[in-house]
Amino acid sequence: MAYLFIRHKVKDYTAWKTTFDGLTETRRGGGEKSYQIFHPYDDPNNLVLFFEWDNLANARAFMANPDSQEVMGKAGVIEAPEAYFLVEYERGKV
Numbered sequence: 490m491a492y493l494f495i496r497h498k499v500k501d502y503t504a505w506k507t508t509f510d511g512l513t514e515t516r517r518g519g520g521e522k523s524y525q526i527f528h529p530y531d532d533p534n535n536l537v538l539f540f541e542w543d544n545l546a547n548a549r550a551f552m553a554n555p556d557s558q559e560v561m562g563k564a565g566v567i568e569a570p571e572a573y574f575l576v577e578y579e580r581g582k583v
Contacts, residue, residue, distance in 0.1 A: 490522070491545035492575040493552070495538040500565035502533050508564035520547030548574055 499505040506526075516524075520543040527537040542548040551557055552572055561570065 490577060491542045491548050492577065493538075493540040493542060493548045494573040494575055495536075495540075495570045497536060497538075497561075497566050497570040498568050499534050499536060500567055502528070502536070505536075505564045505566070508560065512560065516551070519551045520544060521551070545574055545576065 522541040522543060524541075525539045527539070529535055540548070542551075552570075552574075
C-alpha cells in the first residue's frame with residue numbers, strides 16, 4: 490500500500506467537501522482505497538488529508554493530473570497543497 494498526505498487551506502470546508510464527495514468514483518477509479526480528513530481544533534478550513542492508495546504510481550499520477558489541480562481550485566483550495574507520498578514501514582498496536 491501507498492499513502493498520500495496533503496495539507497492545504499480551503500475557503501469553506503462545506504463547499505470543499507461537496508466537491509470532494511462528488512469525485513469519489515474518480516478517486517476510486519484512480520486507485521484510492523480510503524481517506525481521513527483532519528483539521529486543527531481551532532481552524533476548520535486548514536485541512537490535513539490522509540489517503541490510502543493501491544500503489545504509489547497511481548497516487549502520484551492523481552496529484553500530477555492537471556484536472557486534479559483545476560478541481561482543487563474550483564473547490565476553494567486557497568494555497569498550494571503540501572503533499573507527501575508515503576510508504577508504510579510498519580503498523581502496530583500498543
